[in-house]
Amino acid sequence: MRQHLLKIILFIIMFGIIVTLIPNNDAFANDQEDQQLDIVFYSSYNYQTLSQDKLNNINLDFYLPVYYENNKITYHIDSSYLALNDTIETISLRTNDGYENMDVYHVEIVKSPSIWKQKADFEITLNVTVDNLDIEQQYLGQVISSIPDDFLGGTIYTIIKYSQMFLDGSLKTLGLALTGTIAGFFLALILASMRLLNTTNQDNKYSALLKKGLNKIAGLYITVFRGTPMIVQASFFWYGFGLFGNPFYCGLFVVSINTAAYIAEIIRGGIQSIDKGQTEAAYALGMNHIQTMIYVIIPQAIKNAFPAIGNEFIVNIKDTAVLSVIGIFELFNQGRKITGMHYRQLEVYFIVAIIYLFLTYSVSTILKKVEIRMDLLPLEITSSN
Amino acid sequence: MSLIEIKNLYKSFGQEQVLKGINLAIDKGEIVSIIGSSGSGKSTLLRCINQLERQDSGSILYQGTDHSQTKNQIQLLRQKIPMVFQAFHLFENKNVLNNLILAPMKVLKLDKEYAVQKAMETLKKVNMDAFAHKYPKQLSGGQKQRIAIARALMMDPDAILFDEPTSALDPEMIGEVLTVIKDLAKTNITMIIVTHEMNFAKEISDRIIFMHQGVVYEENTPIAFFNHPKKERTREFLNLVK
């Protein structure tokens, strides 16, 4: 426990990225040692926050003296100066006029897949003209990052650093699943009732036709939405129609109508499983079909179907992951975004999986409690007096 | 004019003809027991009277007019002549009180306060007022059946149809239900009771109807019926159930 705590604290301390550039002149065994330039390398990386548009850029500032022994120094710096090893794709330099007696040059490291590894080496070559003398100097640079290499460290680091994104994703996922299931449930009630419309010999031609039509429509709806993947439905409504002009609302709509098809069948089964005697008892007292359904059959059907409906909710927590396809940043998609930032897929998807598991497990625990509560009062057979 | 009159009632299930021309008139206040062997069509007859089954032909007259055609007629027929089932069929999702007040509120449009008051009075009649807030699954069979009878009484019926009200009960619970029905018999209510309890039928009935293979085979007053059955099949049946 204590060790873990220590580790966590260590990670937090290492939280900021430490980028150090180590000027390494020894490597270039330069004879003209007195002509070495005092080059100060700073990294501005520490002060950068990762934002979406700067996702993979790291800027390094060089502070190079403008004068050397009272001679003005000119630098020829071009991005092509830079020799890179294979861990860094490009480094670009740019000047900045902000400092007196100093020019600030920025090195920008773009798209560096391994930048989160402990060390990334790179090499910079400067051609400097001082007093008509050309000096070429090479510097070896090293970027050190603080993300731990090991799985546990990387995982804890990721959780802490991206907790807000994981939280946002989880809330979106829960919101989609819960709203979708509730809205789907009410839609399903209508669908199931339509599906159970039976023509009787008391119906006239038109009401019989209407009942048949409604029944068929509900049947078609259920067939279509259960027979196509939700990822296709989502793409169809979002990329096809841009429904509601917002992927999240469109996603809510898709989960709801998709869930409705499944719950409709659950409720239909629930209604059919109710003892016929319940209906007959209501009829035998003069109640009509609709009253019987509303007050006697549907409440019992819903109660019986509750575990299955709860299961749909749990399925939805998992299945809303496919809504990432229309650009909703629910939990899975947040995870993808994070891997795009630091390329530690294993850790990120491990965390995402754990969060999903936590969500589904807690929901199913809560549902079980509710189911026990719903069975109401303990079963006690009171003896007759 | 009879309260209920059944005219030329025919009913088949598929190929099997179950009711083959039933004619029966039941007067107001009369208590009629229907007996007969299994499969003779007793339940089907009751279910046709209540229109849970629709007859193939024939009619059910209530106070002189056919009430088995339109929805409204059927609803009135059911509300005036409710049925009590062998398996009770209490609404499982409702407690005793709500079982009693549901149909009166929805069909008779009683307001809730009045319905509850009436339900408590009715529960007293069947000696179940202490159980108003229990759910069906917490009750014994005999208690359930008494609630089912109270539920039918809540409709202010002219007649009640009983389909073997004690057949699903353990022997020690039969008495309590029969007592309730006997108490009812003292009021002016009409009852049609399908039963296998011969002694009960003999004691309570004004008339016994013996059904055999879908027809009313023999009918008489209880004493005459049990002591001097006229027909061969009736005698066979009575010997069997003795």
Ligand SMILES: Nc1ncnc2c1ncn2[C@@H]1O[C@H](COP(=O)(O)OP(=O)(O)OP(=O)(O)O)[C@@H](O)[C@H]1O
């Ligand atoms: N819904 C139905 N579908 C098909 N056949 C049925 C149906 N209801 C009843 N029957 C048949 O009709 C015949 C008469 O049944 P019914 O229930 O009226 O007899 P019963 O006299 O009440 O018998 P029991 O004393 O066993 O209750 C039986 O042969 C039965 O199989």
Ligand SMILES: [Mg+2]
């Ligand atoms: Mg029967």
